[in-house]
Amino acid sequence: MTQAPVHSRPAPATAERIVGKPIDRVDGRAKTTGAARYSAEYPYPDIAHAALVHATVSRGRIAGIDAAAASAVPGVLAVITHLNAPAMKPPPPVSMMNLSSLASGTTVNYLNTDEVHWDGQPVAVVVAETLEAAQRAASLVEVTYETLPATFDFAAEEKNAKPQKSDLVQSGGATKGDAEAALAAAPVSVDLRFTTPPHNHNALEPHATTAAWDGDRVTVYDGAQNMYWVRDNLALKFGIPAANVRVISPYVGGAFGGKTMVWAGTILTVLAARVTARPVRLMLTREGVYRTVGGRTPSTQRVALGAEADGRLTALVHTSVTRLGRVGGGPEQVTSQSRHLYDAENILVQQNLVKLDLLPNTVMRAPGESIGTFALESAIDELAGELGMDPIALRMRNEPERNPIDGKRFAHRMLREAYARGAERFGWSERTPEPGSMRDGRWLVGMGVASAYHPSWQFAANVTVRLSADGTVVVRCGFHEMGMGGATAQAQIAADALGVPFEAVRVEYGDTALPTGPGAGGSGQTASIAASLVSACDKLKRSVLALARRSGDSPLRGQRMTGVEARDGGLYRTGRPGLGETYAAILTRAGRDSVEARVGSDTRVGAIAGQVRFMSKLMLDRRRWVKAASGAQFCEVRVDPDTGEVRVSRWVGVFDVGTVINAKTTAGQLRGGIVMGVGMALSEETLVDPRNGRIMNPSLAEYHVPVHADIPSIDVSWLDEPDPTMPLGLIGVGEVSITGAAAAIANAVHHATGRRVRDLPITLDRLL
Amino acid sequence: MKAFSYVSATDVAAALRAISTEPNAKFLGGGTNLVDLMREEIEQPDTIIDITRLPLSGIEELPGGGVRIGAMVRNSHLAAHRLIRTRYPMLSQAVLTGASAQLRNMATVGGNLLQRTRCLYFYDGAAACNKREPGRGCDAIGGFTRNHAILGASEACVATHPSDMCVALAALDATVVAESVRGVRRIPMTEFHVLPGETPDIETTLAADELVTAVELPDLPVAATSAYRKVRDRASYAFALVSVAAALETSGGAVSAVRLALGGVAAKPWRAYQAEQVLLGAPATDETFERAADAELAPAVAQSQNAFKIELARRAIVATLRRLLTEGSAA
Ligand SMILES: Cc1cc2nc3c(=O)[nH]c(=O)nc-3n(C[C@H](O)[C@H](O)[C@H](O)COP(=O)(O)OP(=O)(O)OC[C@H]3O[C@@H](n4cnc5c(N)ncnc54)[C@H](O)[C@@H]3O)c2cc1C
Numbered sequence A: 001m002t003q004a005p006v007h008s009r010p011a012p013a014t015a016e017r018i019v020g021k022p023i024d025r026v027d028g029r030a031k032t033t034g035a036a037r038y039s040a041e042y043p044y045p046d047i048a049h050a051a052l053v054h055a056t057v058s059r060g061r062i063a064g065i066d067a068a069a070a071s072a073v074p075g076v077l078a079v080i081t082h083l084n085a086p087a088m089k090p091p092p093p094v095s096m097m098n099l100s101s102l103a104s105g106t107t108v109n110y111l112n113t114d115e116v117h118w119d120g121q122p123v124a125v126v127v128a129e130t131l132e133a134a135q136r137a138a139s140l141v142e143v144t145y146e147t148l149p150a151t152f153d154f155a156a157e158e159k160n161a162k163p164q165k166s167d168l169v170q171s172g173g174a175t176k177g178d179a180e181a182a183l184a185a186a187p188v189s190v191d192l193r194f195t196t197p198p199h200n201h202n203a204l205e206p207h208a209t210t211a212a213w214d215g216d217r218v219t220v221y222d223g224a225q226n227m228y229w230v231r232d233n234l235a236l237k238f239g240i241p242a243a244n245v246r247v248i249s250p251y252v253g254g255a256f257g258g259k260t261m262v263w264a265g266t267i268l269t270v271l272a273a274r275v276t277a278r279p280v281r282l283m284l285t286r287e288g289v290y291r292t293v294g295g296r297t298p299s300t301q302r303v304a305l306g307a308e309a310d311g312r313l314t315a316l317v318h319t320s321v322t323r324l325g326r327v328g329g330g331p332e333q334v335t336s337q338s339r340h341l342y343d344a345e346n347i348l349v350q351q352n353l354v355k356l357d358l359l360p361n362t363v364m365r366a367p368g369e370s371i372g373t374f375a376l377e378s379a380i381d382e383l384a385g386e387l388g389m390d391p392i393a394l395r396m397r398n399e400p401e402r403n404p405i406d407g408k409r410f411a412h413r414m415l416r417e418a419y420a421r422g423a424e425r426f427g428w429s430e431r432t433p434e435p436g437s438m439r440d441g442r443w444l445v446g447m448g449v450a451s452a453y454h455p456s457w458q459f460a461a462n463v464t465v466r467l468s469a470d471g472t473v474v475v476r477c478g479f480h481e482m483g484m485g486g487a488t489a490q491a492q493i494a495a496d497a498l499g500v501p502f503e504a505v506r507v508e509y510g511d512t513a514l515p516t517g518p519g520a521g522g523s524g525q526t527a528s529i530a531a532s533l534v535s536a537c538d539k540l541k542r543s544v545l546a547l548a549r550r551s552g553d554s555p556l557r558g559q560r561m562t563g564v565e566a567r568d569g570g571l572y573r574t575g576r577p578g579l580g581e582t583y584a585a586i587l588t589r590a591g592r593d594s595v596e597a598r599v600g601s602d603t604r605v606g607a608i609a610g611q612v613r614f615m616s617k618l619m620l621d622r623r624r625w626v627k628a629a630s631g632a633q634f635c636e637v638r639v640d641p642d643t644g645e646v647r648v649s650r651w652v653g654v655f656d657v658g659t660v661i662n663a664k665t666t667a668g669q670l671r672g673g674i675v676m677g678v679g680m681a682l683s684e685e686t687l688v689d690p691r692n693g694r695i696m697n698p699s700l701a702e703y704h705v706p707v708h709a710d711i712p713s714i715d716v717s718w719l720d721e722p723d724p725t726m727p728l729g730l731i732g733v734g735e736v737s738i739t740g741a742a743a744a745i746a747n748a749v750h751h752a753t754g755r756r757v758r759d760l761p762i763t764l765d766r767l768l
Numbered sequence B: 001m002k003a004f005s006y007v008s009a010t011d012v013a014a015a016l017r018a019i020s021t022e023p024n025a026k027f028l029g030g031g032t033n034l035v036d037l038m039r040e041e042i043e044q045p046d047t048i049i050d051i052t053r054l055p056l057s058g059i060e061e062l063p064g065g066g067v068r069i070g071a072m073v074r075n076s077h078l079a080a081h082r083l084i085r086t087r088y089p090m091l092s093q094a095v096l097t098g099a100s101a102q103l104r105n106m107a108t109v110g111g112n113l114l115q116r117t118r119c120l121y122f123y124d125g126a127a128a129c130n131k132r133e134p135g136r137g138c139d140a141i142g143g144f145t146r147n148h149a150i151l152g153a154s155e156a157c158v159a160t161h162p163s164d165m166c167v168a169l170a171a172l173d174a175t176v177v178a179e180s181v182r183g184v185r186r187i188p189m190t191e192f193h194v195l196p197g198e199t200p201d202i203e204t205t206l207a208a209d210e211l212v213t214a215v216e217l218p219d220l221p222v223a224a225t226s227a228y229r230k231v232r233d234r235a236s237y238a239f240a241l242v243s244v245a246a247a248l249e250t251s252g253g254a255v256s257a258v259r260l261a262l263g264g265v266a267a268k269p270w271r272a273y274q275a276e277q278v279l280l281g282a283p284a285t286d287e288t289f290e291r292a293a294d295a296e297l298a299p300a301v302a303q304s305q306n307a308f309k310i311e312l313a314r315r316a317i318v319a320t321l322r323r324l325l326t327e328g329s330a331a
C-alpha cells in the first residue's frame, strides 16, 4: 500500500467501507523520516538541561548534601534539593470520582522531604546550560544518608502478604462453593506454585519532558499515556488552575503502561523550569527510567485444579502475592482470567499484597492477566497431562456458557472458534502428545497452546467534529498515540460515519487544549473515542440535514435522518441513488464555512457530570456483562538438547477482538504483544539485589528484551465478529496478545523436553 | 562524563609520543566500550588520543604463512575477510557472535582486546568493586553472578572477560604486537590478559603507554577445521554465558591436532590446555571429549548463581567437538 497523503483533496466519492482496511498510519511518514517531534525535541533558544541525582539507599533520611563541587561545574544554573526547593503540594488523596487522583506514580513529594523511600528516588536535580554539564554535575553531588531498616526481598517477605481489599473497580478475591474441599476430593488434581520476576517496560523512548513557564502558566511537552492526569497533577502540585497547564504529547515513543502515571521526571522538570526561570528539558537516561518509573511487580502464584477423570473441572484455586511500594503502587489483577476462563464447579481466587521499600510497581501491558495466564494456563496443561487429555480438548470441555464465578452473561465469547481456527492454521493435529517425542535434526521440538484473555474497557471521551464547506473533516480529541495508530483508526471511523474519503479526515490529538480524551490504557482508547466520535458524527449529520431540509432547492427537503444515509461525501436518500447532495453543496448554499458537533463538555461542571455519568454507566455495564478480548495462542519451540537454549520457531495467534478497525495496525499490536510475551517467557527480568533493593541491570544490554533473532514470523488473525455491547463492536487489541504467550511457550518447552518450568524466565539453566 | 581534551594521531610515532607525555591519557578506538565507561564515569581520562586514523587497518599474509591483522581493523571487516573465513573460521564466527552489526562496524581489534568486564557491579558506581576501587570490596560475590567466573577467580574479583574474539585468538595461539616509545614487544595472546589475584584492577600485561599495533596469527592448518560456539541468554546481542573455540583434526579415528579455549568462564580467555592434553592422540569419541572437558573443569568453582555454567561448559565443549567431527566448520 502507498501512504495516503493527509491533506489531499477529497478523492472521488466512494461508498466502500474504510473500517477494517489495512491502511498505512497517517503518522508513519513523519516517524520514519524523523520529522515527528518527541518531547525531548522541542527547541527553545534558551533551553536548559536537567539531570537527576538518585538515592543509593532503600530507606533513610538525607543527612547531608554537598553541592559545592556540582555547583562549581561551568554552566550549572542550579542544584535543587530538599534544602532549597520551593514547596509543592503533596499528591491528592485517591478518589474514583477524580480519576486523575490515581495519577501519582508515588506519594512522595519529591525534593520537599528528606525521606528516602527507595533506592533510586530522586534527591536532587541539577540544571545546566548543557546536558553534559548537568550530567557531570549530578555525579558530583555528594549525598549522605542515615539509613533506616528496610525490607525489599520479595521472596523473603512474601509470607507477610495480606489479602487485597476489594474496591469499586477491583475485587481482591472471590469464591464459588468450596474449592479446597473439592480439590481434596477430586480424583485428578494438580497443586502448583509459580513465580514471575519483576519486569520493566523498556519503551524505546525514555521518559522525557520539556517545560516552559510563562508567568503562572506552563507548557509541558511530555511523553504521556494520560496528559490530563499530568495536567491536573501539575496544577495541583504547583498551586495553579488546571487551565494554566497545557500538556502537549503528539508522539510518544512507546509506553506499555510506563507513561500512565505521573513520575518524578515530569514534576521535577516543571520545578526546575520554575526555579531557573528557563525552559528546561529532562530526558531520563535508561538507568533513570529504571530508577524512577515503576515496573511490573514480581509474583508468586498458586494454582490448584481438581477434575473428574473425564476432565470436568470441580475445583479451581488461584492465589497470588504481588508487591506494592511503601509509597504507592497498585494491586495486579493476577487472578482476573481465572474468574472467567473455566467452568469449574468450585472456585477460589484471592490476591495478596506485601508492601516493600522499593520503587512502587505500576501497570505494564495487561497487568494481571499477562502473568496470571502464565500460571493458570501452565496448570491447565499440567492437568491435561495428568488426565492424558489433549490440552485443547480439556479447555473445550470446560468452556463456560456464563461467567463461571457469578453467572453473569458474556457480552461475547468465541474461544471455541479461536481454538478451532488456530489448531488448523498451526497444524495442531501433527503434534504427538508424548513429551520429547518430536525432533528436527538435533533440536527437540515442542508445541504448546494457551488461552489469552483481557477484559475490555471503555472510558469517557469528549470529541468535536468539524465539517468544512470544502468537504474536509477535522476530528479533535486529546487522546494519545504511542505507536498504535490511533489517529488513523479514528480517521477511518469518521470517514465511514460521514461517508467521506479517508483522505478528507484530519485527526488532532495529543494536546490538553483539545476536548478531553481518554487515557491510553486498558486497551480502551479506541473504543472510548469511537463511541463519542460516532455520536458526534450523528449529531453533525443531523445539523447538516437541518440546513438542507429547510431549503426549497434541496433534494433532501423535508427529509429526516432515518431516510438518509451518509455516503459519497454527502447525504443521500436511502435506496434512492443520486437523490441527495454533497456536504459542500449544502454548506455553500447555507452560506456556512463549516458545521461542528461536540460530544461531552470540558467545563468544570460538565467534566464532573460527564465523569459521574460515565462511572454509573460503567458500574451498570459491569453488573450486567462480562466483556473481554480473548484468543488462542499456539507456539512451536526448539530446544537445544546440549545447552537448553530455547528458540521459538513458529507462532499462530487467533484472537477475538470484535470489530477490527485497521487490519495493519491491529496486526502490529497483536504481534507486538506476542513479542513481549516471548521476552517475558524466555529472557526478561529486572534484577533487584535482595541485599539492598537496588536494580542492578538498568540497561538494554543487561535487561534482555527479545531481539529480532529471537522472534519467528508470527501469524496473527482475528475472528472479526463485532461485540454487540461495544461501540462499533470493537473490543480493543493492545494487551490481549501478551496474555497466554508465556504459558504457550512453557507448555511447548515441556512438550519438547518433559521439563516443566514454573519460574520465569525460562533460561537455559532451568533446562540443563 | 568528566571533561577531557581530544587529540587525533595520524602516525604511530605521534600516538606513542602523546600517550607518553599526556598524563592520564587513553587511546580511543571505536569508542564502543571506552565512551560508555566514560559516560558512567568509570573511566575518567583527561586526554583522549584518537587512533582511528592510524594506518593500521590492513589484513595481510605473513611470509611464514601466518596473517597479520592491524589493530585498527574493524570487527566486521575482520569477520568478513577471506583469509580469516577460510583459514581461521572460528575467529570469523567468534567476531560475528559479538555485539551487534552496528557495534562491530565501529569496534576495532585493539579495542576488542582491551574491552572491560560486564560485571553489573563494576558498572554501578554505587556498588563496591575492587576492580574500580582496589580494596573497597566486591559486591558481586553473593550477588548476581550469572555472568561471572568459574575458573581462575579470586576472593578479590570473580569477573569474566567478555570478548568473543579473544577466545578464538587464545585458541589460535595469536600474538599481540605492542609498541611504545621504548620499542616493540610481542605478547602471546594467552599471556595478554591476566587473572585477578589480589589486583583485579590489573587486567592485561600491556603497559599503560603501549599501543597495540597488530595481532598476528600463526600458520595453523588445524584451524581450517574450527568453530566457535557461543551459548547465551538470547539468540543474539548478549554476552556469552559460556563459549567454546575449538579446532580439531583427526587421523585414523584419533585426535591428531586440537586447539580449545573457553569464553565467559574467567577473567581471561581460557585456553583449555588440560583438555587439549587429554584429547591429543586419543580416540575422537564422545567419551574422550567428556573426559577432556572434565579434566579442564576439575578446578572449576561456582559462585552463588552460576553453578550451572560448569555443566554448561562441559556440554558445550563436547557438543562443539562432536559437531566439528561430524560437520566440520559449519557455523
Ligand atoms: C551493547 C554491547 C554489546 C556487546 N556485546 C559484545 C559481545 O557479545 N561480545 C563481545 O566480544 N563484545 C561485545 N561488546 C563489546 C565490543 O566488542 C567492544 O566494545 C569493542 O570490541 C571495543 O572496541 P572499540 O574499538 O570500540 O574500543 P574502544 O571503546 O575505543 O576502546 C576500548 C579500550 O581499548 C583501548 N584501546 C583501543 N585501541 C587500542 C590500541 N590499539 N592499543 C591500546 N589500547 C587500545 C582503549 O583505550 C580503551 O581502554 C559489546 C558492546 C556493547 C556496547
Ligand code: SF4
Pocket: B117, B119, B120, B121, B122, B128, B129, B130, B131, B132, B137, B138, B139, B140, B141, B156, B157, B158, B159, B200
Ligand atoms: S567481580 Fe570484580 S568487577 Fe565485579 S564487583 Fe567484584 S571486583 Fe568488581
